Amino acid sequence: MALDKKGIAQRIAQELRDGWYVNLGIGIPTLVANYIPEGIEVEFQSENGVLGMGPFPFEGEEDADLINAGKQTITTMKGASFFDSATSFAMIRGQHVQLTVLGAMEVSENGDIANWKIPGKMVKGMGGAMDLVASADNIIVAMMHSNRAGVSKLLKDCSLPLTGVACVKKVVTDLAVLEIKEGAFHLVERAPGVSVEEIKSKTEGSLIINGEVPEMSL
Amino acid sequence: MALDKKGIAQRIAQELRDGWYVNLGIGIPTLVANYIPEGIEVEFQSENGVLGMGPFPFEGEEDADLINAGKQTITTMKGASFFDSATSFAMIRGQHVQLTVLGAMEVSENGDIANWKIPGKMVKGMGGAMDLVASADNIIVAMMHSNRAGVSKLLKDCSLPLTGVACVKKVVTDLAVLEIKEGAFHLVERAPGVSVEEIKSKTEGSLIINGEVPEMSL
Amino acid sequence: MNKVINNVTEAVQGIEDNMTLMLGGFGLCGIPENSIAELVKTGIKGLTCISNNAGVDDFGLGLLLQNKQIKKMISSYVGENDEFERQMLSGELEVDLIPQGSLAERCRAGGAGIPAFFTPAGYGTEVAEGKEVRVFNGKPHVLESALHADFAIVKAWKGDTDGNLVFKATARNFNPMMAMAGKITIAEVEELLPAGELDPNEIHTPGIFVQRIFQGARFEKRIEQRTTRTK
């Protein structure tokens, strides 16, 4: 059965390592914070200027001066710090953040990503996404395998304006975990009960399958 | 009579304007702080990271963590702030400092300055001088008109390695105030009792004299 | 070095049609809301506004948009604003979208006398079109230039009469860099203190970057996405 958004987040959380600083994008990536594995300590960075982001505040304790990059009210953990936007992107560009998780509209087999613009239709801007994907060594894309019209989002080439070039290393979808290398998607894991055939049929870009593909354990 | 170092500082202090941020170099420039004209408020920046520098501390009140760019113990005024070296030079390079006063070994008629190196002899380094002279719109050089050997320090061309090119606008020496423009020193004022002839004989670079040259009033 | 002015009317004096402004804030967090409201009153138009976002329809820069006072926006993200989208798609509004980190660094560069710098952000995208690309350590980088403004308008939590500023939490965001990059920088603060009351170690923006300071009459501090959990 295909994963829901929570399932995708839960699977990505398994990628976290102790001591990492992590930037989570808006949408599915935000949910990753709910599934930090036992015994692992990570700290969340939000590019609007906070390190050590905590959960949402209790009702009545919201502070207009304390938000995340999604403009949601948040809290901070012990050891948090605030800083300006230039310093925040110094952390990102300088590769001090060990993992970036973000959503995408399209990913290509060579790791290109498109997630900021649909010409003539949606023009909200790239926010920090271009800095994040151009800078991070370790980028995981969290998205559905196909869009609402049923069209694959794992493509030979992106059709939408790019956010970054050859930067995505791993994609976790509702159907699979895929690594991107040597110009192809390499199928690493299947969602529980999802067949290799289904993944094949829903992946437009080159897909490499090596032997038995294990199911995710969540 | 030629001015002493204090006199040079006193004359330069007349150039201060209300509300200016000022960076004073080591040596004669430091003395300028003692002669701020009545009714004028200026704030001193030191490039090691302080704005609002005050006088030396009283004996026993020195703080090893509070020094100026000459490594001297200092105090701060009300409204002072501390910052890192990158921010300090952002102030300087970004032309937020309205006046820079510094010493020199040589100045040329087109405004070149040399003050950081005597090849094979003295190699202490430029410190912040190259940033200061390349950045400031308003640079006054404070120095003696001739060196200890009696050789003019106001030259056609600098003989020593340069600190900056075509950047000095004004020179105040023990003998005169000179403006640099159109490739020449323009004599603006004489030290009390010093003759135009003496200044002429001690200035190697092109010297322009226009009509009567007034004496400084100190 | 007293920088105190009497009120928001004096604060925006000298801002004229067709000028370039920088305005601090991220979303509605840390925006100079008093000054924006005053700009709406003045009716000054043809403005180029450098600001990470464009407010919402009825608050922040959205008010200037509604009033057609903005000719061009330079931002990184402009969602959450229907009037913005309408003006942009109809061609009434020029929009220059640039990566958030490049925007922050370009403002800092403007204030710091760095005319241009290389960044990896945007390489291979339309953001890099027409810009010089150079490879450093095997990785392509784009040459980005400094941004400047006739006026920068920032909002701080506390300020003193010398123009020193302290920001609160994530309301800091773009404010410090924009304060550096304005020919004239206006700071509106929630609390204005006498010089000497702020600890010199804890000042975020030294007064040298601020030319005018005043205490805002009223701060609504609207929340854009109120998210909470239950006890």
Added chain:
Amino acid sequence: MNKVINNVTEAVQGIEDNMTLMLGGFGLCGIPENSIAELVKTGIKGLTCISNNAGVDDFGLGLLLQNKQIKKMISSYVGENDEFERQMLSGELEVDLIPQGSLAERCRAGGAGIPAFFTPAGYGTEVAEGKEVRVFNGKPHVLESALHADFAIVKAWKGDTDGNLVFKATARNFNPMMAMAGKITIAEVEELLPAGELDPNEIHTPGIFVQRIFQGARFEKRIEQRTTRTK
């Protein structure tokens, strides 16, 4: 995110012959004196040291110079040190002198993922030799590149177990930028606090830039130029 290590011996572990180090401080103000003393003990040699100054003959980096552990210095000002001058003039020591503002900005650039930037400093001087020059707004600028270090060693006033740092007065100087630019950054602090004790608004160096932190056993904090006035 506990970054605390037990002592200065653990702090310098992994530093090897011929590595590049950044060391914070301006003159003797804000230098990591405990770590420097430990480096002297280890006898590690062939070091390239990036530091604004080179200490004095019997304190700070001067101790490493006396001990011939430094192969190359990258600094802006190296007066006040006879042994330094002797080694440099005799050719034993390589020296790269760069303008102080360029040094600060090059360290920041290294930490911030900016591989190169333009600055007016040094144009027309020997500092610009072999470097690209480009005119912006009618003024020539020199292209300067980022600096990096295998280890950055900084000194702070207060720090917490997460590696957050607060500096005191002008002892801040180069420490924050160097903390950003080290592959591994070691912070020695006068006072080590539990995470949560420092106000998140008042942190100068966020813990993300610091990999190791410890409380220095003893700080001499020597004064280089004791200047006073009389009451």
